[in-house]
Amino acid sequence: MSHLPQKTPRRVMRLPLLLALLSTAVLLFLYGEKWLRAALLYLAGAGWARQLVTSFPPAWYVASRFVSGNTREDAIAAARALNEKGMQVTLDYLGESVSTAEEARAARDEILGVLDTIHESGVSSNFSVKLTQLGLKLDPELCYENLCAIVERARQLGNFVRIDMEDSPTVDQTLALFYRLREAGYDNTGVVIQAYLYRSEADVRRLIDEGASVRLCKGAYMEPPDVAFPAKDDVDANFVRLMQLLLSDEARSHELYAGIATHDDKMINATIDFARQNRITPEKFEFQMLYGIRREAQEALVRQGYRVRIYVPYGTAWYPYFMRRLAERPANLWFFLANLVRR
Numbered sequence: 001m002s003h004l005p006q007k008t009p010r011r012v013m014r015l016p017l018l019l020a021l022l023s024t025a026v027l028l029f030l031y032g033e034k035w036l037r038a039a040l041l042y043l044a045g046a047g048w049a050r051q052l053v054t055s056f057p058p059a060w061y062v063a064s065r066f067v068s069g070n071t072r073e074d075a076i077a078a079a080r081a082l083n084e085k086g087m088q089v090t091l092d093y094l095g096e097s098v099s100t101a102e103e104a105r106a107a108r109d110e111i112l113g114v115l116d117t118i119h120e121s122g123v124s125s126n127f128s129v130k131l132t133q134l135g136l137k138l139d140p141e142l143c144y145e146n147l148c149a150i151v152e153r154a155r156q157l158g159n160f161v162r163i164d165m166e167d168s169p170t171v172d173q174t175l176a177l178f179y180r181l182r183e184a185g186y187d188n189t190g191v192v193i194q195a196y197l198y199r200s201e202a203d204v205r206r207l208i209d210e211g212a213s214v215r216l217c218k219g220a221y222m223e224p225p226d227v228a229f230p231a232k233d234d235v236d237a238n239f240v241r242l243m244q245l246l247l248s249d250e251a252r253s254h255e256l257y258a259g260i261a262t263h264d265d266k267m268i269n270a271t272i273d274f275a276r277q278n279r280i281t282p283e284k285f286e287f288q289m290l291y292g293i294r295r296e297a298q299e300a301l302v303r304q305g306y307r308v309r310i311y312v313p314y315g316t317a318w319y320p321y322f323m324r325r326l327a328e329r330p331a332n333l334w335f336f337l338a339n340l341v342r343r
């Protein structure tokens with residue numbers, strides 16, 4: 001599914017896009033940031049909005065701040081540059097919620113290819129994958145077959161596969177496939193826990209018993225208040241609580257390895273403080289951040305001696321990923337608007 005800009009006259013596209021975005025700005029003014037986040041996350045899943053935004057060439061210009069490029073070669077070049085700055089990488093082939101088994105297999109084949117390319121190029125990078133890209137919503141068995149092929153290839157190459165976490169209806173199935181892989185003997189794989197979900201503390205406790213590799217993030221999808229904390233302060237408090245569990249003596253005695261994925265100074269400082277207080281040395285965990293976000297903070301952590309891994313997406317299906325990044329920070333939306341007006 002290509003989201004590359006097609007050739008549509010700019011003037012024709014600019015007006016509806018600007019109207020949509022300006023009405024969003026007005027609603028933001030009237031109802032606040034929470035509403036804007038919900039609106040952008042809704043648009044992330046709306047086909048008509050994808051069509052509108054991706055048909056407009058300047059949109060790619062703004063999105064490219066968060067995406068390393070369209071091709072595998074672009075991703076490897078970005079990974080190499082980050083490695084040279086002392087950072088580790090996890091590559092991601094953009095795409096989610098495929099609609100046919102053929103699309104799911106095509107995504108699997110691309111990922112198998114990029115695992116080979118990572119190996120041949122010598123860059124230091126593992127791989128992150130979304131299960132809906134491998135067919136989770138079509139057929140969990142098909143998804144498991146595709147996932148197994150990827151994890152098996154990674155194992156042969158001495159590499160590791162992180163299973164990203166998507167929206168809450170997919171969490172049970174995602175964890176079930178992760179545990180199934182573990183039972184099948186694959187320990188070169190890890191999962192993600194989202195601090196905004198009420199269920200996450202229970203999930204973390206089970207993952208500690210398992211001695212798994214866990215990435216902790218706040219969560220990027222639109223979730224109802226019966227499954228996720230609606231207030232940011234509660235999400236932040238839960239993030240800190242889960243970080244402390246993941247770095248606890250018990251977790252480390254089970255060999256759990258934690259990736260603390262955030263750009264939030266409060267979360268980063270809470271992690272550093274907890275690690276210092278408990279004499280947890282920097283090689284026992286890692287910070288993770290997204291490509292193109294808070295680059296100076298990424299480099300500062302490396303200078304302080306922490307492990308830092310950057311999530312580097314590539315590919316043409318950038319639209320939903322880009323919209324989630326806009327939703328996380330309203331200032332990105334103004335940057336986007338300013339570019340649309342200027343170009």
Ligand SMILES: Cc1cc2nc3c(=O)[nH]c(=O)nc-3n(C[C@H](O)[C@H](O)[C@H](O)COP(=O)(O)OP(=O)(O)OC[C@H]3O[C@@H](n4cnc5c(N)ncnc54)[C@H](O)[C@@H]3O)c2cc1C
Binds near residue numbers: 267293
């Ligand atoms: C490596 C990595 C992997 C992730 N994997 C997943 C996953 O599998 N599933 C999932 O649901 N979510 C995932 N996320 C996204 C995550 O859930 C959050 O949506 C995202 O990281 C923003 O939360 P935050 O912790 O940075 O804090 P926030 O409170 O959102 O932001 C704190 C500060 O960070 C900066 N910042 C945050 N986001 C942006 C942005 N987009 N642009 C510019 N500045 C920004 C701003 O200065 C902001 O004030 C991942 C995030 C990272 C870093």
